[in-house]
Amino acid sequence: MRSPVNDPRVSSPYGMRVLNGKEQFHDGIDFVSRSGDRRVFAVAPGVVVFDMDDYEEALRWTDRRHSGGNMIIIAHDVGPAPGARVYYARYLHLGENTVRKNQEIDEGEVVGEYADAGISFGPHLHFDLYDSAWRKIDPTPLLRGVLPS
Ligand SMILES: [Zn+2]
Numbered sequence: 001m002r003s004p005v006n007d008p009r010v011s012s013p014y015g016m017r018v019l020n021g022k023e024q025f026h027d028g029i030d031f032v033s034r035s036g037d038r039r040v041f042a043v044a045p046g047v048v049v050f051d052m053d054d055y056e057e058a059l060r061w062t063d064r065r066h067s068g069g070n071m072i073i074i075a076h077d078v079g080p081a082p083g084a085r086v087y088y089a090r091y092l093h094l095g096e097n098t099v100r101k102n103q104e105i106d107e108g109e110v111v112g113e114y115a116d117a118g119i120s121f122g123p124h125l126h127f128d129l130y131d132s133a134w135r136k137i138d139p140t141p142l143l144r145g146v147l148p149s
Pocket of ligand 1: 026028029030125126127
C-alpha cells in the first residue's frame with residue numbers, strides 16, 4: 001500500500017487514546033500532510049463500493065462519536081496475484097470526494113480531499129480497514145514502510 005496523503009504525518013494512531021479526558025478506542029489512523037496538500041490518494045488498486053456526499057446520510061454509517069462526514073469505501077486488491085487479498089478501506093472526513101460507486105481506481109489515484117468535516121478537530125483524513133469478511137483490522141502492519149517513523 002502507498003500512503004493516502006503526501007508527506008504524511010500521523011496525528012492519531014490506531015489504538016487506545018484519551019480524548020477530552022476519556023479513554024476510547026481509535027479504530028483507524030488519522031493522517032495530515034506536512035505540506036498542507038489535502039489530496040487523498042487510493043492506497044492500492046480497487047473499486048469504489050460506497051460514496052457519500054451527504055452528511056445526514058453519513059451519520060447512519062458512522063457512530064456518533066466519530067462521525068465521518070463525507071466518506072468513501074474502496075475494496076482494495078492487495079498482495080501478489082493470483083490470490084490477492086481484498087480489504088475494505090474507509091476514507092473519512094472528506095470535504096469532497098471525486099469518485100463514484102463502482103468506479104475502478106488505480107493505486108495513487110486522487111479520490112478526494114480531506115477537510116474538517118463530520119466530528120473532527122481540524123482537517124484530517126481518518127483511514128480504517130476491514131478484512132474481506134468486514135472485520136475491522138489494524139491497518140498499521142499493511143502501511144508499514146509508508147508511515148513516518
Ligand atoms: Zn480517526
